[in-house]
Amino acid sequence: MNDFQPVRVSEEATADRPWLASLVGTNDTNSILLDTTKFTEGVHWEKGTALQPRNILKSGIPLGRLTTNGLYVPYSGPRSEVQTVTVTGSPTGGTYTLTFSGQTTAGIPYNATAAQVKAAIEALSNIEAGEVAVAGGPHPGTAVVVTFGGQYLGDDVAQMTASAAGLTGGTSPAVTVTTTTAGGGASATDGSEVFHGFLATESMFAPGSTKTSGALLWFGEVYANLTPVPFDPTDIAATAPGVNIHYRYR
Incomplete structure (x- = not known):
């Protein structure tokens, strides 16, 4: 799918992934680098605590990839109303x-x-x-x-x-x-309008940092209504090169 090396994700690390409908395909992930400046507090990430001060990107975020530098950012397909x-x-x-x-x-x-x-x-x-x-x-x-x-x-x-x-x-x-x-078609043209997969697990980053690593889930089964960001699988399917995700609802 890309130039990054495959990375294994533990099958036991399921507590932060209620959106994952099946463990099948969990290990089919790719290591990626994310641009943390493009993610929004409360929607995409939560602040750390006194005991664990790093911010935490939520698992299950739909991702796109910037064409200028290859960094992963929130998928910006069809705009939500x-x-x-x-x-x-x-x-x-x-x-x-x-x-x-x-x-x-x-x-x-x-x-x-x-x-x-x-x-x-x-x-x-x-x-x-x-x-x-x-x-x-x-x-x-x-x-x-x-x-x-x-x-x-x-x-x-x-x-x-x-x-x-x-x-x-x-x-x-x-x-x-x-x-x-107003809801409508995708307005971005920077590559983020093309769906590449989901953030497979929570990813931590230090306050003030601009990048962090993560794992991209591009093969598996997902509960479409349990991801942290609302999306329509039908719209995503139209812009998902090489992605093999099946969707269910719960």
């Missing part, structure tokens, strides 16, 4: 709802966390588990940001609407939804 939900008017109680393509959520608490908003959206009949990533919050002080993936990756989806009828207290509490990024 990003919508922002903002609660205003400083409510002190009650709930609000979101409606997506005719389906309305159960009541979402006025002070909901990102996890609560995600759970409410994924309970809709037209959203599968893992098809939205939600960050930000908690309400009402901080907006939440909803990123669509799965079957909706690369789609310019309908903007959600909101009802603040159930909110109480504050001053004229309201909920607004805005489209931050």
